[in-house]
Amino acid sequence: MDLAALETDVARLDAVYRPVATAPIPLDEVDGLGERIAAELAALGVEGEAEAVLRAVISRYAEGSDDDRAVIRGLFRRYTSFRWAAPLPGEWHGAAEFRTHVLRISACDQGADTRDDLLALRALCDQARKAGIDPAPILAEVAALSCDEDHYGMGSTRDILLRFASP
Template sequence: MDGDEGELVGVPGELADEVELVDALLKPLADRPVDMTDPDWTVRLGEGPHPLDEAGVREEAETALRRLLVLYERGDEQTRSAVREPLNRCGSFRRATHVPGLCEEACAARIDIRPLLLEVAELSSAEAKYGMGSVQEILRRAAGRDPAGLW
């Protein structure tokens, strides 16, 4: 992070702009039609390059995500709320930078991710927005699974 680390009150404008730019570049890929009448539609959906690679924005997206995570980890509730705003607005960015694969890799390497899931749950919102429970509840449930993980 290149700012004053004592002043964590929101998302710097250039970081929010970067997330929105990456989101705009990913959106046409995310909005492509899917022929769900094709019996192999799920296989076809997984074929081809990852959207971050197809759009040529992997480095920018991963850098922006790392910066957001640092703000989220170090910030107070006001800062964490501000970090969630661009993620709520930028659905294509949010979906393309998902982390369930990291959980699977950690489990395959026999790394116990339960403490990490519980630590992130403590920082996460308790507000249930989409009918699946809050992020806090989802992470606590994931920590209770055997093996631990989001899915």
Template sequence: MTELTEIGDRVALVDARLKPIAERPVDTSDPDWERRMRERRHPLDEAGVRTEAEDALRDLVRCYERGGEPERAAVRALLSRHTAFRWAAQLPFEATPEGFRLRLLQMSVADHGHDTRDELVTLHYLREEAREAGVELRPILLEVAELSSAEDRFGMGSMRDILRNAAGR
């Protein structure tokens, strides 16, 4: 069994546990729906899969960064199939060069996620936090851009272009 196949099996198990949470309807007619959403436990904790999800995501990111373009495309396709995992699993962010790099790699793996706008908001937040901590952003953004997809999935630019543009600011 290849490393990616083994990681994919782990991702699929976590995804199955998260899917009912991710697909649970939200009653927006309830006047307290926003408060209720904020007060809910994180989906990884509710499903009892935080450790498994974070470990699988770290392994997936390592596989992505070590592999060539075919392996990276396979990793992106894996997350495209396991949307509940992609939605809920996040690596903890540390405002260090390596912490910034790991979260950018996660964004690259997710390849726009469900909505490029959400990824742009996340990128803005990560850049601000890292900048305030004194992290030199440009070389890290350019490094991860080179590993990222050149496909413009939603008409807002490819992940490669988005990261390159962020490096130019």
């Protein structure tokens, strides 16, 4: 699929997700918030389609040129609701799925807050080790595809992935 068609799909799904992604959350309603948001996202009925589009974007990111990867990083910067809501399965067991999750982190290029990626990477690496997967080679491979710009003063995505890859 070409990048223009991918952007069309991402933009459409971003518009679907936007009301949930941007809804205010009253401080007195935080109990059960995760479950409520999950239910609201499920009610939109686009989870399967969004996962398919996300996987197509990630595949293009992994297999494309440096220019393609720069364009895809731009998509994730522009379409923040899609970036926030488009699902990959939380449960996975193989190296290929671990790689897909790491590629997503690389493509999102720190999103709105690098700390989210740091926490996600820690959890992914822990899950990989529990599944008997050495995360280091995959992290190093994806780091080579990643942006080397330090967006928020915590290092570039490339630097962060390489730090997680080294013991």
